[in-house]
Amino acid sequence: MSERSSSNSCTTKKDLRFINFKHLNGPNRWTYYPTTEATVDIGELEDFPSDKIPGFYERLSAWLPSLIEHRCSYEEHGGFLRRVKEGTWPCHILEHVTLELQNLAGMKGGFGRARETSTRGVYHVAVSAWHAEIAKTAMHFARELILAAMNFEQLSSPSYDTAGAISKIRDMVDSLWLGPSTACIVEAAMARNIPTIRLLSKGNLVQLGYGNKCHHIWTAETDRTPAIAESISRDKDLTKTLLQSCGVPVPEGKIVSNAEEAWEAAEDIGLPVVIKPCDGNHGRGVFIELSKREEIESAYQIALSEGSEVLVEKYIAGTEHRLLVVGGKLVAATRGDSVSIIGDGHSTISELIELQINSDPRRGNTEDHPLNLIRLDSAAKMEITHQGYDSNSVIPSGVEVLIQRNGNHAFDVTDEVHPSTASIASLAARIIGLDIAGIDLVAKDIARPLNEQGGAIVEVNAGPSLLMHIKPAVGTPRPVGQAIVENLFPNNDNGRIPIVGVSGSYGKTAVSYLIAKLLILSGKRTGLASSNGLYLDYRQIDKNDNANWVAANRTLMNPIVETAVFENSFDAILNEGLAYDRCQVGVITNIDANCHIGRNDIETVQQVFTVLRTQIDVVTSTAAVLDDVKKNISLPTGAAILNAKDEMAIEIAEICDGEVIFFSSEAKSPVIAHHCTNGTGPTHNKRAVILRKNTIILTTGTHELPLIKVSEISSQSSSKPNTHEIENILAAIAATWALGLEINLIRRGIETFGLNQQKFKPENQDLSINVHPQGIYL
């Protein structure tokens, strides 16, 4: 995920030069969330803190005034700008400007760090990066902006097109990031502690939850939206027929196949009528309240071009409303409104539209604008023709001209909907079969029952836009994302599967393997990504080194996987981040700082700590994972499995939000003694797995349970097991104990597999895994 900067080598001396970019997809040494980490060489600028550059503070705060919101280390409004005024280094500014540009372009995220490396003038700048390319682009623009503000070229009037930069980033956000409807569901999921994985680099397909607990959404459609229901809703005539047979009020209508028939049908049904395409979209080609033959015939032609068949429908007097039904409940409702202009005696209709309507800042063409720009499209033209004007007509002062009916569903009316109407809307969604339905309803007053005012449902939409409910121009935004997530994940289910992350300096592969074996024994479909390959149960899917982000991500995307074990090498955490945001069990087998120092700019023990603690930081803190795995695994809280002999492990134990279980091959270790007496971590639990007199013992601090004698563990090798091998077994036992596996099952598994770790020694790596005689479960 790193990339050499393409900027040329002969740089000007006073420059911010990107040496490389690294995208960290998940929890990492900086933070819990996706981060982009740039290595930046500031060269001579090392000697130019911001207070030493004349006019810099003024220009920066003028070009990007919203930086005033950044509190920075002063923890106060304007804190960051104060730092700039007092003098701070370019990379710190780069961090803040990047974040601000991203925020202004519509990407959330406020995490940033700038840290020196051991090379003078070279920094790591880490910023929140929900999308790698967007963050990188924002960083490039931030660099340009800062350099322009520094104005070393001594321009008389230095300037920077901040708006232009933001709009370019925004374009990227629009094309690469989630649309607003999807984003609102994803955010609601995250608020519920449900993990999410985006499945398309461009597009709105998102997985909520992991493995077999996952659901898919694609904009406002879910894997509970029947394809049949969607296709019924696209056929407006069929939809109406079905609704009508259940007593849902719908306008009388007829499918016609030529303009003449359209007029005949209109006369049969009774004027005025509505003309629309049978299977059109987004109100295109819909004409309302037509009474004249010419109008009806020309509307027919336009409607025909928008769909395959044309429907003539009775005109229902009233305003169009959109009711959103999720899981049988009405969760939001908006009212559409007509758009009119008022003549001033000298402007044309076209001019008045720009002056009186499109000048509203809420109007725009992006999805973030609550109101659309008004164009004189065919429907609007017909509307004004109807009133005897054309686009160049000058409208007398004070005369109102209707431009568009039901133009914007911008007015929230959720609380006003009459209960009987809400239940009719719910019934309509149920008849069609939709879990999420946008119901178009025409009524004069939504607070009164439909039948007493002759209101009717005119359409039922699958995959409705949620924007009008999230950002109504007037009224309260409605938590529609929450409702959709609640419908997919009822009863506080958070879509998580038990995950074990294994890190450390040695023995990760063997420990992951043993844990996976024991989980398979417990009957769970288990995914294992380790340096020995990628596995689903006993089957090796890939034989290459899979102790990386991609492999773990693959496993979490697999809807067959019920539980997963991931080996995370030090380098993978450092360079890619973790593939999961939370795990039930985090294991650190052991820590040998010398293994890691000297590579990847890691120079101190403290840095080793920062990287490895990532594995323990993500351990589930509270009862977030419900007792969801009924038979063999039940875990109220997460657990860290740490080696009592590692000094650093003891330090890491302090930061763990869940339980800590120590393991030790030395029963008399003072750490174990302290742990078993006083407990460790927020839960003060005292569990440990120790080796005493060649017997592996589970202890709770007060009770001890001898699990197995080392001599009882079958081994294919004749030599005596070494301490590493024993410790691997202890770690695996501790992890599965933490997962709540039955003790007998753990014992039997260890007895069979415990010491067969030789295949993970480098010289035996080619040995393939035997396929279990039972084969693959389905």
Next chain:
Amino acid sequence: MKVLKIRALRGPNLWSQHTSIEATVFCDDSENKINSLDGFETRLRERFPEIPLLQTAGHHDSITLAHVLELTTLTLQTQIGCPITFSRTANTPELNTYRVIVEYTEEKVGRLAFEVALQLCTAAIEDTPFNLTDALSHLRDLYEDIRLGPSTGSIVNAAITRNIPVRRLTNGSLVQFGWGSKQRRIQASESDKTNAVAESIVQDKELTKRLLHAAGIPVPLGKEIDNANDAWLAACEIGAPVVVKPQDSNQGKGVTVNLTTQEQVESAFAIAAEFSSNVLVERYIPGNDYRMLVVGNKMVAAARRNPPQVIGDGIHTIQQLVEKINLDPLRGNGHATSLTKIRLDEISVSHLAAQGLTIESIPAKGIRIVLRNNANLSTGGTATDVTDDVHPELAARVIAAAKVVGLDICGVDVVCDNVMYPLEQQGGGIIELNAAPGLRMHLQPSYGKARHVGETIIDYMFDKNDDARIPIVAITGTNGKTTTARLIGNLFERNNQRAGVACTDGVFVNGQCIDTGDCSGPKSARNILFHPDVDAAVLETARGGMLREGLGFDRCNVAIVTNIGMGDHLGMAYVNTAEELAAVKRIIVQNVASSGYAVLNAADPLVVDMAEHCPGSVIFFARDNLHHPVLATHHAQHKRVIYLQGQHIVASGENGEHKIALKNIPLTQDGSIYFQIENAMAAIGAAWALGFDWKVIREGLSSFISDSQTAPGRFNLFNYRNATLIADYGHNPDAIQALVSAIDNIPSKKRSVVISAAGDRRDEDIRLQTRIIGDAFDKVVLYQDQCQRGRADGEVISLLREGLGNASRTRKVSEIVGEAIAIDTALSNLEDGELCLILVDQVEQSLGQINHRIALG
């Protein structure tokens, strides 16, 4: 011959359980005996040789032209393959008028066949030419066009075999199985559990492969390219041979495989680019094409698909060889036959060109020429069933693939050398997943065993013993239907079942009125059975609908016949006698499920006679004691009876007896309203038949209130000043008789009545109503109502007058035009202690008027 009327009977009907065309025809005297039409039969046979014997052996009486029409309509349909057998011609009471009834499977085909038959007969009579071939192909085309395709058809047939109700919702392949809250849907081979997101995922083949790859399923990973040069570069990177295809290829259009040279790759790009702007290059997996079908968690069928090919004979050109193959009658033009004709289109031509051949080439004897790489049946390929050969590991990958994208019913395209080995072992892969997969290759493989995948899909959708039916109670009779229907609705609700009640008062679902007006026909019944919130249906089933269209359901659990009495609506639609009316109303009894019950009024001989037509069991009820002979006999056989014992209704059957006091049934007004006792008995019978707990039945009876709110026009009692008003919708002699006997239990100083009659009733029935009135009321207000239903002005009133001719009690008669004025007049002249019976026609308006008067005091 004159056709007077054509109807489609869309459910069980007077003639049979089959959907049928019913035509009423008039034959003139010569047509009444075809023997009198010289040479007619010969001319008919010339034009339609397949027509069966017109006269069975041993019969000498001449048959009518109506019979010929019947046989012709039937035979035309069987000729084009409609699976039908039933037809009949029935006499009507009118001279030379017949009804011709012919079964159909598709209404439009049935109607067209009747029309064609008519033309054929006319041509034979007039000795004019008739083009049979054209007519048959016209019929066949229509049939092919509207019948279900083979995939949907196989699922629908499986449902029918499992006794699951089936209803097509469109002319296409959208089908509803089951009723009410138990309904499910399919569209072609998609179930209602097939989700829209999964369907979208599989439309993106690259995304699909990425997801499958993530789950460790072998796939040929590919690269998206946008020009011919990049295509070649990608091919070099992936390693030849490669496949080039449009991203959203449909039925293999634009796909070229096994490419190794730059030239091949570039020209393949050009072909693919015609179908999509997104073109893919991917690893070519050599081997055969297989299609595997996953349903639920099982791989249920697998077929090897071979591309269309010809084998040279050293004589014929490729084109001629193809034409020869296409002569095979198994090869048709669409999906209907097991094989499709081979087409030599552009793709074939270019495929031949790649082999250095043209369609004019003459391959040497024994040389096999493949005409395209695509093996789809729709382009002339063949399918060989290999279901039993698939290695379990391979099947496991196929099942996992469907699961990964989330498709419950999924067609998985696999390429490998041999399905007998795991994919990984032979470098095979899954190349595509399909939502709504075609089933034809499994149902009718060109070679090998057919797989009954329609049944598999039905078994996946419905548990073993689930027929997706909800309980149906059908109610018919002359009087009491509506009250009984609503009372049963109340019993269902007490039983925690959401009831859908269709009756003359409207349609009610879970107590909510969703339709108004007379809803006792088949359309309302179908609407109830479609409603997703209905757990049980109570369907008042009126005579009119049964005659017009047949029943709106195929079978019911309970059929109630309240009474026939003297009958109502006699003289309409060739139903002239109470016996004939009984034959119509009997239809619901004839269509009781074998596990169901008919609940029949033992006091009405015509109703008692229906018992022997019931395929299920019978519960007899009567407002009488156990000495009633019908009840006594039935009871002696340990069968279920409901009778009156003092002030109790007693239900006695195989498991002892249950007593319910009349005072606990408010509907009966402590037992004073006799006909309500009968209605309560019928409802008890239905609940008993459905196995309700007796506690629920008691609660349901005691909580049912019948007043002008809940049962408008059903014996609504009012107190006005010091008089008693009763409003009722009674409109036939039986109803009047029942009302009179109910009134006998209500003390009054004087009795008056406001009455009219519907003009479409027979003269004698109208007279009979006032004849009953005349012996029971002191004052009579006759009015002429809004709609005279075909009668001249004043005609109804004078018939009513005639009925009063020998009145023993009536002293004062007045005549008024307009219901409202009549009611006003009666109410204005009330005396203290008077009882006034108002027979309302415009129920809602008149009740409103009465309530208004009462409110004014």
